[in-house]
Amino acid sequence: MLSAHDVTRSFGGLTAVNHVSLEIGPREIVGLVGPNGSGKTTLLNLLSGFLAPTSGEIRFDGTAVRARRAWQPSRLGLRRTFQLPKLPARMSVLEVMLAGGRLPAGASPWRSLLTPGAVRREEAAFIGKAMGLLAEVDLAGLADHPAGGLSGGQQKLLGLAAALMDDPAVLLLDEPTAGVNPSLRRRMADHLRRIREGGTALVIVEHDMGFIGDLCDRCLALDKGAVIANCRPDELSGNQQVVEAYLGRRRPGVPLRVVAGGAVAGTVDIKTSGARA
Numbered sequence: 001m002l003s004a005h006d007v008t009r010s011f012g013g014l015t016a017v018n019h020v021s022l023e024i025g026p027r028e029i030v031g032l033v034g035p036n037g038s039g040k041t042t043l044l045n046l047l048s049g050f051l052a053p054t055s056g057e058i059r060f061d062g063t064a065v066r067a068r069r070a071w072q073p074s075r076l077g078l079r080r081t082f083q084l085p086k087l088p089a090r091m092s093v094l095e096v097m098l099a100g101g102r103l104p105a106g107a108s109p110w111r112s113l114l115t116p117g118a119v120r121r122e123e124a125a126f127i128g129k130a131m132g133l134l135a136e137v138d139l140a141g142l143a144d145h146p147a148g149g150l151s152g153g154q155q156k157l158l159g160l161a162a163a164l165m166d167d168p169a170v171l172l173l174d175e176p177t178a179g180v181n182p183s184l185r186r187r188m189a190d191h192l193r194r195i196r197e198g199g200t201a202l203v204i205v206e207h208d209m210g211f212i213g214d215l216c217d218r219c220l221a222l223d224k225g226a227v228i229a230n231c232r233p234d235e236l237s238g239n240q241q242v243v244e245a246y247l248g249r250r251r252p253g254v255p256l257r258v259v260a261g262g263a264v265a266g267t268v269d270i271k272t273s274g275a276r277a
């Protein structure tokens, strides 16, 4: 459905994404993991049509995704969230939601004049959908508040809810759990599973390996811009290349610090901080 064909993206002399080819299938949940600076966000930007590749091509259902035509990726059914969302501060939470979706057909002035009852019903359904999505992320009570007044975690949740207004075919999420409290993280995981059941494929950049293990069917691990593993989340810790990417090359006698645990039994939490051997 969504695919990358030998995609490279450079910034000056730095190659952030290096000859990556991949395929995301319908209703798949795929995690993008890797150490800091390994190219995850750049790859997400490329897949979502937010950034153009230096070489190679991104395709969605056979159509080339064109970053230069800003409206095209979302028309195709690709939506994304940001690591640090920049929401219009003065718009209310509900207005941000309504701006996230395509307007009902009633937006046409002629239709509003000729069939006002039908238009009112469509608008009520549109607002009802927005309120339902806000309720899923505990923000329905803040619908009239300015979006700029929300906490960082709440702004991320609003970004997620707004991205769902159009029922995207593929939703790409950049670190969705950063700044979100643990109980809401669990609800977010349930919510993302329901989104998949509704027919949307998910690509998730995330450092929380418990969240990844809990949710993803498959993981792509990146190192220095290249894909070094394409496997189930529980297979990551047994992959020597992945372990070395996180921890650095093993010196003789220095144990690998891969710590079992995380949010779900059987998943593996690869600790990155201060762990370079």
Ligand SMILES: Nc1ncnc2c1ncn2[C@@H]1O[C@H](COP(=O)(O)OP(=O)(O)OP(=O)(O)O)[C@@H](O)[C@H]1O
Binding pocket: 011, 014, 015, 016, 034, 035, 036, 037, 038, 039, 040, 041, 042, 043
């Ligand atoms: N717009 C840009 N201009 C120059 N260099 C960039 C730009 N965007 C990313 N890079 C560089 O590309 C490399 C990959 O960055 P990227 O943000 O994709 O990594 P990441 O895996 O998402 O990192 P993190 O986990 O820390 O968010 C880094 O060296 C980064 O400095």
